[in-house]
Amino acid sequence: MELEDIPRVIPILLIDDGKLVKTVSFSSPAYLGDPVNTVRILNQKEADELLIIDISATRESKPPDLGLLERLASEAFMPLTYGGGIRSAEDAGKILSLGFEKVAVESLLLLNPDEVRLASDWFGAQAILGVVTTTESASSTCLRWGDVGDTLENRLALLRDAGVGEVLHYDSDRDGTREGYNLSVIREISSQLTVPVIAAGGAGSVDHFREAVDAGASAVAAGSFFSQHGKRLATLISYPKREDLLSVFGG
Amino acid sequence: MAIVGKSCAIIDYGMGNFKSVSNMIRHIGFPSQIITNPSNLDDFSHVILPGVGSFDRAMELLDKGGWIEALHSYHQLRGAHLLGICLGAQLLGRRSDEGKIDGLGFLDFETIELPKTLKLPVPHMRWNSVTETEDTPGWLSVPEHSRFYFSHSYFFRPKAAKTYFFTHYGVPFSSAVGTGNVVAFQFHPEKSHRFGKAALRSFLEWN
Numbered sequence: 001m002e003l004e005d006i007p008r009v010i011p012i013l014l015i016d017d018g019k020l021v022k023t024v025s026f027s028s029p030a031y032l033g034d035p036v037n038t039v040r041i042l043n044q045k046e047a048d049e050l051l052i053i054d055i056s057a058t059r060e061s062k063p064p065d066l067g068l069l070e071r072l073a074s075e076a077f078m079p080l081t082y083g084g085g086i087r088s089a090e091d092a093g094k095i096l097s098l099g100f101e102k103v104a105v106e107s108l109l110l111l112n113p114d115e116v117r118l119a120s121d122w123f124g125a126q127a128i129l130g131v132v133t134t135t136e137s138a139s140s141t142c143l144r145w146g147d148v149g150d151t152l153e154n155r156l157a158l159l160r161d162a163g164v165g166e167v168l169h170y171d172s173d174r175d176g177t178r179e180g181y182n183l184s185v186i187r188e189i190s191s192q193l194t195v196p197v198i199a200a201g202g203a204g205s206v207d208h209f210r211e212a213v214d215a216g217a218s219a220v221a222a223g224s225f226f227s228q229h230g231k232r233l234a235t236l237i238s239y240p241k242r243e244d245l246l247s248v249f250g251g
Numbered sequence: 252m253a254i255v256g257k258s259c260a261i262i263d264y265g266m267g268n269f270k271s272v273s274n275m276i277r278h279i280g281f282p283s284q285i286i287t288n289p290s291n292l293d294d295f296s297h298v299i300l301p302g303v304g305s306f307d308r309a310m311e312l313l314d315k316g317g318w319i320e321a322l323h324s325y326h327q328l329r330g331a332h333l334l335g336i337c338l339g340a341q342l343l344g345r346r347s348d349e350g351k352i353d354g355l356g357f358l359d360f361e362t363i364e365l366p367k368t369l370k371l372p373v374p375h376m377r378w379n380s381v382t383e384t385e386d387t388p389g390w391l392s393v394p395e396h397s398r399f400y401f402s403h404s405y406f407f408r409p410k411a412a413k414t415y416f417f418t419h420y421g422v423p424f425s426s427a428v429g430t431g432n433v434v435a436f437q438f439h440p441e442k443s444h445r446f447g448k449a450a451l452r453s454f455l456e457w458n
Contacts, residue, residue, distance in 0.1 A: 099271040196372040
């Protein structure tokens with residue numbers, strides 16, 4: 001493997017009312033800093049891609065903060081994905097036209113899959129990232145959103161029919177734990193889909209990245225891995241050196 | 252008619268990534284303008300056709316906006332330089348497996364689907380490297396170990412158009428093609444950090 005062939009390593013930035021935060025299992029947000037400054041730092045570090053999620057837009061049913069997104073895009077010479085509060089193909093179009101490559105959708109897929117299909121037809125499958133959030137019960141993997149009894153298999157069929165170009169699996173139990181990705185679910189999703197799969201939720205080391213790729217993921221994403229360090233979880237935005245990633249992925 | 256001065260037009264015909272292209276060119280420091288009207292295309296030394304989405308919808312929008320005729324006229328100008336990016340690049344070819352409508356035909360290539368037998372994830376969505384060929388023109392230069400962001404499901408298959416870069420994804424494919432004053436990049440230079448900046452700067456400094 002060459003330096004330029006390393007799988008994508010994607011920081012996830014969570015926005016809450018315009019501020020950058022970190023959550024554990026998507027709750028108890030802790031303030032991390034200013035998103036525009038963070039994007040600037042990750043741009044200097046030549047991060048592969050960024051995934052920006054506005055948790056307040058989803059929680060409070062607010063539309064995306066287009067002004068903030070425009071400022072973020074003007075600092076980023078790397079691919080950007082945005083998720084949170086997208087209600088229609090038209091919303092998706094507004095975000096893409098600000099300089100984002102992709103929109104991430106999960107609840108829209110459940111509420112109105114036809115809008116996701118429309119967005120895929122208009123802007124191309126590569127512009128639509130479908131998110132699947134799972135949580136573990138004592139005996140099985142459950143979908144976090146949607147109807148009781150909904151299965152992972154059904155959800156993947158829904159994603160396929162909606163024409164998404166990429167799927168992100170997010171294990172909400174592992175979010176912030178740094179114990180590693182949910183490899184069995186990643187293995188199942190990537191064996192059933194032909195589109196690239198991104199693993200998210202639980203990364204604590206570069207070895208976890210390697211495990212996810214070995215399980216079939218095309219790319220890996222993480223939150224606190226890039227932003228909090230040491231026992232006291234001090235905030236420091238970092239991104240692994242390519243040489244270090246090469247030794248992990250290429251070795 | 253001759254082009255006066257150097258500046259770059261970024262065509263906004265309603266499909267996508269013109270804003271990121273404009274951000275990167277501003278960062279390079281080259282005069283540029285997003286244009287939504289084809290009537291003044293001939294004033295620019297360089298023209299970029301961006302785009303993401305479906306081939307036929309893009310051709311329909313180009314047609315509706317009066318861009319097809321304007322681009323044909325621009326293509327004939329002495330000193331004109333035309334770059335297509337991603338879908339905008341595919342539109343410069345003759346046809347695509349993705350659509351039924353003919354492309355602009357400035358470059359002699361077809362756009363085809365990646366063979367399913369390769370069993371690789373599609374879209375090809377990742378950073379990847381490029382290799383120069385014996386046909387790579389002198390004006391096009393990028394740093395050693397450059398990597399570029401790719402995000403596409405269809406690929407150039409050149410006929411008379413020359414391959415300027417090729418890239419591996421299961422099989423080698425042409426990731427930049429060109430002829431004369433027209434060039435097509437399959438990757439996204441506007442989203443490829445300093446590597447993409449170098450590729451775009453090459454284009455803008457091409458005389």
